[in-house]
Amino acid sequence: MNNLRLKQSLEHFLIEDIGDGDVTSDYLFEDGESEIEFLVKQPGIFCGGQIITSGFQLLDPSVEVKLLKEDGAETAPGEILAHVKGKQSSLLKGERVILNLIQRMSGIATLTAKAVAILQSKHTRICDTRKTTPGLRMFEKYAVRQGGGFNHRIGLYDAAMIKDNHIAFAGSITKAVERLRLKLGHMVKIEVETETEEQVKEAVEAGVDCIMFDNRGIDEINKFIELIPPHITTEASGGITIEDLDDYRYCGVDYISLGYLTHSAASLDISVSDCKNNRRNDK
Secondary structure, eight states: OOHHHHHHHHHHHHHHHHTTOOTTHHHHOSSOEEEEEEEEOSSEEOOOHHHHHHHHHHHOTTOEEEEOSOTTOEEOTTOEEEEEEEEHHHHHHHHHHHHHHHHHHHHHHHHHHHHHHHHOOSSOEEEOOSOOOTTOHHHHHHHHHHTTOBOOOSSTTSSEEEOHHHHHHHSSHHHHHHHHHHHSOTTOOEEEEEOSHHHHHHHHHHTOSEEEEETOOHHHHHHHGGGSOTTSEEEEESSOOGGGHHHHTTSOOSEEEOTHHHHSOOOOOEEEEETTTOOBOOO
């Protein structure tokens, strides 16, 4: 993750929670020090070490963080992810925001790893979509990568994607592609969503870089992919569930994009405990 953007986002998240100050911790504690640990409580893939380090450092540069797991590492119940030592007020101010983020990111990484393992393809890659939580896209897409998946476009700015309404407003796939080619730089790729054999043929003729089979069944995809030359990237998307991935293993597409990796992943169960007394703190 971009370090500047990471710090900017974390600062915003922390300010949202702390506001003008923590009226509990600031009044209860002054300079006393303690140590806490991040403890994983279910199997999964850890993601968010940089969140723990940068988050506490933003609050208090004197806080010491020792990471015991790297991003992308498998975890088992009872394993300690990180030790954090510092002023009690600093630890208590930062733990909830940081915990929320690493639980979310680890859940996405875990679900992505599960999808990759089920697909078991040496050719087809699992990727995400733009169905991310506003404000968290950088974190969620990073988590997909740590789970073994790949990122689709990051936003509307880094790739052109011609969808059904674009086609309708422009008049045709051909007209839409022609207009974009006149204005886009040579580094920006063009993808088009297709639903019919005629659209696939038109997209190929228009010279797009990537063709998506939108909400098409496996039989249709097997038919359409024969029409596409190897230099054009292919993608299956829409309505594909984790239970369907077995059926897509040998269809030959380059990518399968799964929106539920980010919009439906359950957070990984992680807690924060006082190392000395082993007290849970997940209120």
